[in-house]
Amino acid sequence: MTSERAKRFPLGLEDLVREPRRPEGRPGEVRAAALAASAALNARQQPAKNSPLGSAGKTQAKSPARAQTQAQATSQAKPQAKAPIKTPVNSTLKPPVSAQAKPQAKPHATAVGQSSPARAAPKPAPVNKPAAKLNERASVPNVALNGALALTSERVRERMVERLRANGVTDQRVLNAMSVVPRHMFVDPGLAAQAYEDAALPIGHHQTISKPSVVARMIELAAAGRALNNVLEIGTGCGYQAAVLSQVARDVYSIERIKPLSERAKTNLRPLRIPNIRLHYGDGRLGLPSAAPFDAIVIAAAGLDVPQALLEQLAIGGRLVAPVGSQEGQNQVLTLVERLGPAQWRESRLDRVFFVPLKSGVI
Numbered sequence: 001m002t003s004e005r006a007k008r009f010p011l012g013l014e015d016l017v018r019e020p021r022r023p024e025g026r027p028g029e030v031r032a033a034a035l036a037a038s039a040a041l042n043a044r045q046q047p048a049k050n051s052p053l054g055s056a057g058k059t060q061a062k063s064p065a066r067a068q069t070q071a072q073a074t075s076q077a078k079p080q081a082k083a084p085i086k087t088p089v090n091s092t093l094k095p096p097v098s099a100q101a102k103p104q105a106k107p108h109a110t111a112v113g114q115s116s117p118a119r120a121a122p123k124p125a126p127v128n129k130p131a132a133k134l135n136e137r138a139s140v141p142n143v144a145l146n147g148a149l150a151l152t153s154e155r156v157r158e159r160m161v162e163r164l165r166a167n168g169v170t171d172q173r174v175l176n177a178m179s180v181v182p183r184h185m186f187v188d189p190g191l192a193a194q195a196y197e198d199a200a201l202p203i204g205h206h207q208t209i210s211k212p213s214v215v216a217r218m219i220e221l222a223a224a225g226r227a228l229n230n231v232l233e234i235g236t237g238c239g240y241q242a243a244v245l246s247q248v249a250r251d252v253y254s255i256e257r258i259k260p261l262s263e264r265a266k267t268n269l270r271p272l273r274i275p276n277i278r279l280h281y282g283d284g285r286l287g288l289p290s291a292a293p294f295d296a297i298v299i300a301a302a303g304l305d306v307p308q309a310l311l312e313q314l315a316i317g318g319r320l321v322a323p324v325g326s327q328e329g330q331n332q333v334l335t336l337v338e339r340l341g342p343a344q345w346r347e348s349r350l351d352r353v354f355f356v357p358l359k360s361g362v363i
Helices: 003-008 029-045 056-087 099-104 109-114 126-139 143-154 156-164 172-180 189-194 212-223 238-243 260-272 309-313
Strands: 202-203 207-209 229-233 249-256 277-281 294-299 314-324 331-340 344-353
Touching: 029 207, 109 229, 156 172, 156 212, 172 212, 172 238, 202 260, 212 238, 212 294, 212 314, 212 331, 212 344, 229 238, 238 249, 238 260, 238 277, 249 260, 249 294, 260 277, 309 314, 314 344
Parallel strands: 229 249, 229 294, 249 277, 294 314
Antiparallel strands: 202 207, 314 331, 331 344
């Protein structure tokens, strides 16, 4: 190097050491690369006299320094970024003992999240999929269950009871019974939303479940504020009126002439576990002499008159409530019959109603 060039470039070529490129990555990796570059620079600046090999030794001294720099940078950057990818998801990662690796524990999740799709972490084992699906199903609202809870809420039935009270039902026992019996369990699921409306609903076989107001009215007339022991119901249907009667009387006997409806009533009442209802399949016009006399008899079908067998099975002082009139539904009147003595009955005609016809025999 000439003197003029030396003035312009006072440093020798061996002193012109390019600072290693600052790697992009985690804070721990950047710090490791900087320390490695500083160590390499110090090694280059050592005088040649410290090396017994002269200029040849200077070349050999540089090589280990470079190797150490590359080894440290590689061990701190590349393997740490790949380690979470090769490690199974459920295994526990053990950080290196080196002090430089300690700050890398927190950024670990970020490195995995930034990895390319081709080198993404392996998918969980198939055995975990059923649990994931179960959790997914649990997070989805169950529509049917929510609908059932809404229908069974006390508030829904209380609104029905408030309407009954406004319509003149005053017997608190009857109102309490109407408030606790879940009417929606006795109708088809498609009609459950209408269960607490004051409407008669079809239950199949050309039969219906009576209006709540009619059920409450008939039971109130039959009870008349008395304590009821034995009660007979003619026309079980779906079992709803028997369930309400069970909350007012000690024992309830109910007869149904249509076999499928009798079985359906059993199915509807079974979950409620009502112990004082006894269902019978038979001709309701004949009554149930084996369990007579009855304190009250409720007939849920309309005949041209009240069958004599039922009048005979009514206890003295007992009350019978039945719709009487045309079986086509015209001019049916809710009728109250009171037995005053062994051969004396009193009849009172009350409200206009509409019921299915009372028939003989079984089907």
